[in-house]
Amino acid sequence: MKWLALVTAAVLALVTAVVVGPAGFSADATTLGIIRDLRMPRALLAFLVGGSLAVTGSALQALVRNPLADPYLLGLSGGAGLGAVGAIALHLDGPWVLPASAFVGALAAIAVVYRLGVVTGAVLDTRVLLLAGVVVGAFAAAMMGAIMAVSPAAELRNAFVWLLGGFGSASWQSVSVFAAYAAIPVVLIYVAARSLDLLTLGEEPATYLGADVERTKRLVYGAASLLTAAAVAVSGTIGFVGLVVPHAIRLLWGHLHRTLLPAAFLLGGTLLVLADALARTLFAPVELPVGVVTAFLGVPVFVLLVRRWAR
Amino acid sequence: MGVTLTLSQGEGVSVLRLGFPGAWLAAALLACTTREAPPPPRWVDDLGHPVGLAHPARRIASLSPSTTELLFAIGAGNRVVGRTRWCDFPPQATAVPSVGDGLNPNLELVLSRTPDLVVFYASAANQSVITRLDGLGVAAASVRLDRLDDLPRAAGLLGRLTGTATRADSLAAAFAARLDSARAARTAPVQRVAVVVWDNPPIVIGAGSFLTELLELAGARNVFDDLALASAQTGIEVIAARDPDVLLILGNGVPAFARRPEWQNVGAVRRRSFVAVRGSEFERPTFRAFDAVRTLRAALRQGRAR
Numbered sequence: 189m190k191w192l193a194l195v196t197a198a199v200l201a202l203v204t205a206v207v208v209g210p211a212g213f214s215a216d217a218t219t220l221g222i223i224r225d226l227r228m229p230r231a232l233l234a235f236l237v238g239g240s241l242a243v244t245g246s247a248l249q250a251l252v253r254n255p256l257a258d259p260y261l262l263g264l265s266g267g268a269g270l271g272a273v274g275a276i277a278l279h280l281d282g283p284w285v286l287p288a289s290a291f292v293g294a295l296a297a298i299a300v301v302y303r304l305g306v307v308t309g310a311v312l313d314t315r316v317l318l319l320a321g322v323v324v325g326a327f328a329a330a331m332m333g334a335i336m337a338v339s340p341a342a343e344l345r346n347a348f349v350w351l352l353g354g355f356g357s358a359s360w361q362s363v364s365v366f367a368a369y370a371a372i373p374v375v376l377i378y379v380a381a382r383s384l385d386l387l388t389l390g391e392e393p394a395t396y397l398g399a400d401v402e403r404t405k406r407l408v409y410g411a412a413s414l415l416t417a418a419a420v421a422v423s424g425t426i427g428f429v430g431l432v433v434p435h436a437i438r439l440l441w442g443h444l445h446r447t448l449l450p451a452a453f454l455l456g457g458t459l460l461v462l463a464d465a466l467a468r469t470l471f472a473p474v475e476l477p478v479g480v481v482t483a484f485l486g487v488p489v490f491v492l493l494v495r496r497w498a499r
Numbered sequence: 500m501g502v503t504l505t506l507s508q509g510e511g512v513s514v515l516r517l518g519f520p521g522a523w524l525a526a527a528l529l530a531c532t533t534r535e536a537p538p539p540p541r542w543v544d545d546l547g548h549p550v551g552l553a554h555p556a557r558r559i560a561s562l563s564p565s566t567t568e569l570l571f572a573i574g575a576g577n578r579v580v581g582r583t584r585w586c587d588f589p590p591q592a593t594a595v596p597s598v599g600d601g602l603n604p605n606l607e608l609v610l611s612r613t614p615d616l617v618v619f620y621a622s623a624a625n626q627s628v629i630t631r632l633d634g635l636g637v638a639a640a641s642v643r644l645d646r647l648d649d650l651p652r653a654a655g656l657l658g659r660l661t662g663t664a665t666r667a668d669s670l671a672a673a674f675a676a677r678l679d680s681a682r683a684a685r686t687a688p689v690q691r692v693a694v695v696v697w698d699n700p701p702i703v704i705g706a707g708s709f710l711t712e713l714l715e716l717a718g719a720r721n722v723f724d725d726l727a728l729a730s731a732q733t734g735i736e737v738i739a740a741r742d743p744d745v746l747l748i749l750g751n752g753v754p755a756f757a758r759r760p761e762w763q764n765v766g767a768v769r770r771r772s773f774v775a776v777r778g779s780e781f782e783r784p785t786f787r788a789f790d791a792v793r794t795l796r797a798a799l800r801q802g803r804a805r
Contacts, residue, residue, distance in 0.1 A: 210740065225760075225761065226761060283756060283759045346696075349697075350699055361760050473734075473741075
């Protein structure tokens with residue numbers, strides 16, 4: 189029943205996003221082209237990114253046993269932003285410069301955070317990982333600030349607007365690349381669902397209960413950060429979905445990751461598709477940053493859920 | 500009278516609270532207020548603030564490229580002692596020491612030029628700096644220069660503040676007259692244009708910008724002239740639906756986004772119908788606007804012929 193509701197909501201959201209738009213809905217060639225080449229890939233990309241962020245958030249919250257964990261916690265958004273700003277400051281030109289440089293920056297941040305996370309020895313210490321993520325993010329933000337202050341490129345302001353997130357650059361090309369790429373880490377995280385259940389009890393109990401804790405931590409951390417890096421590259425940093433959707437599903441559904449992960453994927457995707465549809469249409473022809481809308485939609489829903497759960 | 504009364508009551512409280520230094524300060528303040536009331540300000544800037552300048556400015560720090568250019572145009576350029584790093588016209592302006600950014604400026608650098616007048620772009624972001632300057636006795640004037648219509652008024656204000664009112668007013672009057680006649684002579688727009696200043700996310704120029712006026716004077720129409728803002732984030736879908744004949748690019752040639760698949764639904768991108776212009780006359784409203792219109796008209800005509 190709950191699954192039916194979630195799938196129905198997802199399908200309705202996708203259909204709405206394809207039908208609704210500032211150019212309206214009619215059967216002339218221009219509008220059909222807009223629907224086929226702009227709205228459909230855009231809705232699909234929003235769905236895939238929203239789902240990926242929600243899955244990443246669920247996995248990381250279990251991994252670091254911290255309810256505040258979200259996909260950007262581990263220094264990724266800082267690294268991605270630094271990559272994008274650096275590319276613009278260096279006047280790199282080309283159709284894929286922004287996503288490519290953001291992806292490279294995110295990968296660099298992941299590498300540094302991971303190296304710091306294992307610095308205490310052979311084990312991956314999730315507390316050190318958290319601190320390393322925050323520190324690397326802060327360092328990257330400082331570097332971005334310095335580049336902004338010194339560089340004469342007036343376009344840098346626009347790099348920040350891009351980093352705020354949005355699906356304006358969606359195409360069938362970016363949807364297919366992202367879908368093919370994201371499938372691997374999403375499946376890897378799903379395979380680790382049982383180990384994540386055990387990990388939420390604590391690393392020691394999980395070991396006693398037969399989980400390969402070290403392997404799980406590395407696998408989930410690697411998959412989650414690679415997934416987020418791709419999400420940032422195609423859509424900037426969209427807050428809130430990865431933080432709140434996992435909690436909402438836990439309140440409604442319980443804590444078992446085998447159901448939590450796919451349900452979070454569906455709800456995260458649905459939320460982001462609706463948020464993007466509103467971002468496009470609410471103040472058309474002006475478009476809102478989608479992160480603004482996710483917070484507007486998500487916060488009231490979340491408050492209602494928490495109130496119901498607390499009662 | 501009422502003002503004096505409130506003041507002395509207020510100071511009385513601080514005497515009680517602060518003890519001797521407070522009393523001394525209060526006495527000094529009262530002495531000031533009673534001995535010579537400051538002359539009423541003769542000029543009010545574009546944010547409605549009085550400009551406390553008793554004589555024509557002798558050392559001016561100009562914190563926006565448009566006011567720097569305007570000061571040079573009205574003959575006050577030799578008194579500009581500080582500029583932003585973006586001020587690049589006229590070429591003589593680059594000889595003036597730069598104090599960095601114009602929005603949220605570095606107060607220490609500005610003061611190191613010992614200005615008696617600091618000219619700002621009218622923005623709430625500068626309010627705290629203006630308050631600090633007030634406290635230090637340095638006059639500040641905020642000038643709103645977004646559209647061509649702002650130029651005559653801004654020239655008039657700066658002319659009065661710098662004692663070059665005669666030249667400033669005649670330039671302003673000539674420009675306003677030329678603007679009026681150019682608008683009256685305008686014919687129906689030939690081309691529908693979108694000015695895309697950034698591609699991801701798409702940012703376009705709206706009616707709040709002088710660029711829309713330049714386009715109209717050049718015989719074209721901005722398809723986003725219903726947007727009151729100077730610029731706004733929009734979507735490719737909106738640009739595709741409004742289907743401009745030409746995309747105006749501030750820069751060089753065909754932009755990189757022309758090769759991205761999602762942009763191919765915009766007819767002008769598919770046809771590679773780009774018109775590129777560059778130069779500081781397209782970055783700010785200036786008295787060079789009619790040169791800019793001529794350049795733009797030629798570029799649009801060339802684009803049409805292609």
